[in-house]
Amino acid sequence: MELDAKIPSGPIEKKWDKHRFEMKLVNPANKRKFRILVVGSGLAGASAAATLAELGYEVDCFCFQDSPRRAHSIAAQGGINAAKNYQNDGDSVYRLFYDTVKGGDYRAREANVYRLSQVSVDIIDQCVAQGVPFAREYGGMLTNRSFGGAQVSRTFYARGQTGQQLLLGAYSALNRMIDAGKVTMHPRTEMLDVVLVDGHARGLITRNLITGEISRWAGDAVILATGGYGNVFYLSTNAKGSNVTSAFRAYKKGAGFANPCFTQIHPTCIPVSGDYQSKLTLMSESLRNDGRVWVPSNPEDARAPNEIPESERDYYLERRYPSFGNLVPRDVAARAAKKECDEGRGVGSTGLSVYLDFAAAIERDGRDQIEDRYGNLFEMYERITGESPYRQPMRIYPAVHYTMGGLWVDYNLMSNIPGLHVLGEANFSDHGANRLGASALMQGLADGYFVIPYTLGHYLATGWQGKVATDHPEFDKAEEEVKAKVEKLMGIGGRTPVDVFHRELGQIMWDHCGMARNREGLQKALQLIPELRERFWNDVAVPGDSMELNPWLEKAGRVADFLEFGEIMCHDALDREESCGGHFREEYQTDEGEALRDDENYAYGAVWEYQGPDAAPKLNKEELSFEYVKLTTRSYK
C-alpha cells in the first residue's frame, strides 16, 4: 500500500497557504458538470455538501436517519475550540496546534493539525453568520470556557447543546442548497458499498431503508463523513445507529484503516445501571471546569457523600496533577477513575463510579450561575438517575465516547483510494492517540467548510478519469455482493436477537481492548471474536422482510461488520507495544502508573490493509516526523 501523506513543503505556518495556491482549480462553469456523492450529514458531511454546492458542484447527500438534522453530531454538548484569543489569555494558532499534538500524545501529523488550528478561527465566524446562538457576555461579545488539556479558555459553546446548534447551522446551509436545487438529499438511505472503477471511487450502492430497494449511484468523487465506530463496544455515548459500515466497506475495497485501536474513553459518563442498558450518557467535560472529582479516602466508607467531611475525601486528580487538576486530558482522567475503582474506592451500588461534586462551585458562584452553565446537563442527569446534582454529587464513570482511528487520509483528506475522501470522525487525521475535548466539532467543520472545498477541486482537476455510468460492470458486481449479503442475513433463520451478539462483542472489546489492554487479553479476544462471529452467522434472528422498513436487518448488517472490525482493532492494539493516549498497554507503564510511550519504535500511524476473508490484515506504516513540537513525556502535573 502506498502511503504518501502529500504534506506540502515549507515552514509549517505557510504550508496551507502555499498548497492552496499550488492546487489546481476547477473553473466555475465546469463545476456543475461534476457530481459529488457525500455520505453523512453530520457536521462534516453537511458542511461539505453545502459548501461544495455553493461552489457549483452537483451534490447527492445520504444519511440513514429520517432527517439530516438528526446526525449524531447533534448530541455534542460542551463546545468547540478555536484559537481566537478573545480572552487575551495567551492563546494563538501555534498554541492550539501545540496543545493538540501534545494532547494526542504525539501520534498525529503535525501539518494537518497546524492547518486545523489555522482554520479554527474561520469556523466561529462562519457559524455566527449562520445564526448559531453561542453563549455571550453581557456586553454582547462571545464568551469562552476551558476544556481539558489546555490552560487557556478557547472553547465556544451554546449552553450544553453546542453540537445541536452547530449542526442546525450546517443543516440550514444544507437546506439552502437543497432549496437551490444544488443538493439532493437522500435520508433513510444506507450506503452499503463503494464502487471503484479503474481503482478510483466512482459510486455507491445504497439500500432505501423504507422500501428495501437497492440502488446504484455514479459520481465523480465520493466523500465519506460517516462518523465514528465507538458502538463496536455496544455500550457507548454514541447514538444507536452509529456504525463502522461505510468505512469498513471502503476498507474491504482497499482503503487503509489507520490506528483502529485508538478509542477515547470519556471520564465523565453516567454509570451503567443494569443489563438492559442500551447506551451510556455523557456528562460533558465542561463540568470539570467547576466540578471536583473525589472518592472517599477510606474504601470502607459507606456514608452518603454529603456526610463525608472534607478531610476524609481524596480529590485524587487535584492531588496527583496539581497544575491541571480536574482538567487533565480525558485519557488521564479516565484511567485515574478506573484506578480508584479497581483499588476498591469506587462508590455507588456497583463500586464502579466516582463523585463529581459541584457543592464548592455552587457555594462560590451561586446556584443561578451554575444553572446557567450546566442546567440542561443537570436535568439530564436527574432524569436518568433520579438524583439532583444541585443537592448531591453526580456519580460518574468512564465510557467509550470517540474513535481517533479511522480511514487513512493524506493532507488532502483523500484515502489511498483516489477519489475517496474521508472527513470528520471517520478519518484518522488530527487527534493522534487522544482527542482533546471540543476538538471534534472543530475538526468536522474544518474538514467540511474549509479543507475539502479546496482539495476536492484539485483531485477533479488532476486525477479524475472521465465520466462513468451505473451500467458499468463494477456496479453490477458491487450490487450483487450487497444483495447476496442481505439475502444471507435474511436466510439464516436463527433464534438469537442481534443485540445479544452485539452485547457479547461489546463485552469482549471492553474487557480486552478497552481502557487497559495487555497481550494475553488481546490474544484471547482474537480467539473469541471469530467464534462469536461464527455463532452470529449460524444463529442470528433477522425477523421481517428485506423489502420493507426493517430495523433488525439494518442492525444485523452493522453488527456483522463490527464483528469483523473488532478483530482489526485487537491486531492494532497488539502491535502497538507502548502506551500512548487512549491506548494503555499494561505492560508499558511507569512506576507511577502513567503511560510509557516508545517514540523510537512506534512513532507511526498504523495503517491496516485488507487481505481477504479469514486472513489477518497487513500492517503498513506512515512514519511520523516531528519538526516543531518536541517529543516529551506528556506531563500534566
Added chain:
Amino acid sequence: MKIKLTVWRQRNRNAQGAFKDYEVEASPDMSFLEMFDVLNESLISKGEEPVAFDHDCREGICGACSMVINGSPHGPRQGTTTCQLHMRSFQDGDHIVVEPWRARAFPIIKDLVVDRSSFDRIQQAGGYITVNTGAPQDANAIPIGKAEADEAFDYAACIGCGACVAACPNASAMLFTASKVAHLSLLPQGAPERRDRVRRMVTAMDGEGFGGCTNHGECSAACPKEIGQDAITLLNREFMRAGVSAK
C-alpha cells in the same frame, strides 16, 4: 414491575393498523425505549415480529423518538422526550397505550414510525441565513446582547420531533415553524431575509397539509424543550410585518 402494553401495529403506509396487547417485565431504572428493547427481544426469540420505532441518540436531542404514550406525545413527564422517560414514572401493574404521532402530514411508515420529511421541507423554504462559506466577518464584529442571544437560543433548541403536531387537535405545525422564525428573526444576522423567510415558511407549512393554529396551546405543553407560545406570537408579528411591507 409488570407492565401491560397496548401498542399500535401497522405493517406499512397502506395497511390497516390495529392495537395489540403485550406484557413486559420492566425495571424502574429502565428508559421507556429500553422497555421496548426488552419487549422486542422477547418477540424476536418467540419468532414474532418486533415493534418498529424511531430512535437514535437516546438522550433527548436528536428528535427521532416519537411515541404517544397514554394519549400524550412523549408521555407524562414534562420537558422529556420518550427516550428520556424512565419507567420510574410508572407503577407496577400499569397499563400503557402506545401510538404513533397521528397527523395527515406525518404518514405512518410502519408501527410507531412516521414520515416527518414535511418538517425538512418547511426548513428548506427559507429556514436559513444566506451566507456562503468563507464570506463572514469576525464573529465579534456582531455584538449581540446576552438576553437576545439567550432568547434566540430558547427557540433554536427545537429538536424537530413533531410532538407539537401530534399534540395539536388541528395537527398544526405552527410551533415548529415559529421556533425557527423566532430564532432567526431575533438575531441581527437574520434581519435581511426576515420577511421572505416567514412568508415562504408559512406557505410551505400550509402546503404540507398541516392544520391551522387556533391557540389551543397543547403544542407547548407537549414540547420536550418547553418552547412557549410566545414563539407563535412572534411568528404572527413577523407575518403581519411581512404582509404590510409587501403592499
